[in-house]
Amino acid sequence: MKEKPLGKDNSELQEILKRYENLKKGRSHSYIDEESFEKIIDYFDEKEDISSALEAAEKGAEQYPFSSTMLIRKADLLIATHKYRDALSLLDHAAMLDSTDINVYILKTDAYLALDKQEKAVEILEQALALFTGEERISLLFELADVYDDYQEFEKVFDCLKLILSKSQITREALYKNLFLDRFYRKE
Numbered sequence: 328m329k330e331k332p333l334g335k336d337n338s339e340l341q342e343i344l345k346r347y348e349n350l351k352k353g354r355s356h357s358y359i360d361e362e363s364f365e366k367i368i369d370y371f372d373e374k375e376d377i378s379s380a381l382e383a384a385e386k387g388a389e390q391y392p393f394s395s396t397m398l399i400r401k402a403d404l405l406i407a408t409h410k411y412r413d414a415l416s417l418l419d420h421a422a423m424l425d426s427t428d429i430n431v432y433i434l435k436t437d438a439y440l441a442l443d444k445q446e447k448a449v450e451i452l453e454q455a456l457a458l459f460t461g462e463e464r465i466s467l468l469f470e471l472a473d474v475y476d477d478y479q480e481f482e483k484v485f486d487c488l489k490l491i492l493s494k495s496q497i498t499r500e501a502l503y504k505n506l507f508l509d510r511f512y513r514k515e
Contacts, residue, residue, distance in 0.1 A: 343367060350386065361391050368400050380404055395425035402434055411438040429455070429463045436470055445478050465495050 347367050349357035359367075364387035371380035384401035391397045398421035405414035415438050422431045432455035439448040452471045459467060472487035 340366060340370060344370065347383065347386075359387075359390065361387065361394055361396065364390065364397065365400065368404075372404075377404060377407055381408065393424060395421040395428055395431070398424070399428060399430050399434065402438075403430075406434060406438055406441065409441070411441050414438050426458065429459060429466065432467065433470055436474065440474065440477070445474060448474050465491055468494075 343359065343363045343366055346357045346359055346363070350359060364383060367383045368380050368387065371377075371383055381401070381404040384397065384404050387397040388394070388401050398417045402414040402417040402421065405411075405417065415435060418431050418435050418438070421428070425431075432451055435451045436448045439445075439451065449471065452467055452474065455467050456464060456471070468487050468491045472484045472491070475481070475483040475487065
């Protein structure tokens with residue numbers, strides 16, 4: 328069981344939760360900023376109370392209808408509750424508001440895979456690869472490799488991994504060290 332955080336963070340969270348309850352009860356003087364809504368969602372999500380987390384995400388999306396973050400958080404919870412088509416609709420809207428959030432593409436991939444639409448998941452990731460560079464691009468390549476792995480397209484998994492290694496010096500170094508240690512310890 329997790330211990331409750333002590334001190335200022337806990338009292339701040341308790342104050343946010345109190346304001347949230349007031350908002351739910353219709354007390355109009357209860358203002359909650361976007362960051363606080365995220366804390367509320369996280370609180371319920373960590374307690375594995377998905378329905379309360381989803382309710383908080385819905386309230387947050389109502390308060391901040393042009394916030395891609397709120398839409399993405401709500402979509403993530405919809406995916407957790409197996410409402411994939413609703414999540415995809417929200418993610419499309421979130422992408423119109425902010426197409427630079429990698430979570431839009433990763434969550435769309437998750438939803439399409441849950442709907443057993445591998446081709447669409449691959450298409451989404453390939454589109455996203457054109458938008459991102461650096462570590463985000465590497466994350467997307469790992470996602471794409473996982474999709475191919477799930478569907479046992481191992482040649483394509485290998486192609487993704489080669490691209491990752493060609494783009495990331497850190498990953499390449501880690502791989503070489505891992506191979507060296509593996510060979511060293513297997514000899515003994």
